Amino acid sequence: MFEMTVAPAHKVLDAEPAREPGPYAALVREIGEEGAGEVRAVFWSETSARLQLFRTLSLAQHNARIAREAHSLKSAAGTFGYVRLAALALRLEKSAETLGETEFHDLLDRMDAAYAAARAQEPQA
Numbered sequence: 001m002f003e004m005t006v007a008p009a010h011k012v013l014d015a016e017p018a019r020e021p022g023p024y025a026a027l028v029r030e031i032g033e034e035g036a037g038e039v040r041a042v043f044w045s046e047t048s049a050r051l052q053l054f055r056t057l058s059l060a061q062h063n064a065r066i067a068r069e070a071h072s073l074k075s076a077a078g079t080f081g082y083v084r085l086a087a088l089a090l091r092l093e094k095s096a097e098t099l100g101e102t103e104f105h106d107l108l109d110r111m112d113a114a115y116a117a118a119r120a121q122e123p124q125a
Contacts (some may be wrong), residue, residue, distance in 0.1 A: 017083050017084065018082065018083070018084050018085075018114060018117035018118045018120070018121050019080075019081055019082055019083070019117075019118050019121040019122070020081040020083050021081060022081060023078065023079060023080055023081035024036065024080050024081050027039070027079065027080070040080055043076050043077075043079075043080055044119070046076070047073060047076065047077070047085075047115060048115070050069055050072070050073055051108070051111060051112055051115060053069065054069065054092075054108050054111075055108060059099060059101060059104045063097050064096070066092065066096045067092070067093050067094075067096040067097070070089045070090070070092035070093035070096065071089075071093045073085070073086075073089040074086050074089035074090045074093055077089060082114070082115075082118040084114040084117065084118070085111060085114040085115055085118055088107060088110055088111045088114055089111065091107065092104075092107055092111070
């Protein structure tokens with residue numbers, strides 16, 4: 001028999017880098033620096049609004065909407081290489097129906113932190 005230590009899920013997700021530059025670089029190649037910058041500005045605005053929205057929704061009454069919003073956030077964050085935020089959004093998407101209130105709010109706190117970390121890692125223009 002063997003012994004295995006498993007890190008808690010939140011430790012694994014928090015270990016993800018806040019930002020991987022590759023996806024954004026690919027977007028720049030496809031639509032140019034200006035276009036990618038404009039799309040990213042929309043992402044920041046929509047993500048900020050979405051993170052605020054999560055805080056206003058009741059998990060018990062709106063878990064399907066929370067899961068849909070998390071799915072959209074996961075996809076958008078992945079497009080720009082915000083790996084940690086995308087991973088946390090995926091976790092929310094997949095577990096919205098089973099999370100307790102405390103777990104839900106802890107996950108939202110970690111998503112807010114991942115958002116802030118991604119913004120902090122952005123190259124300054």
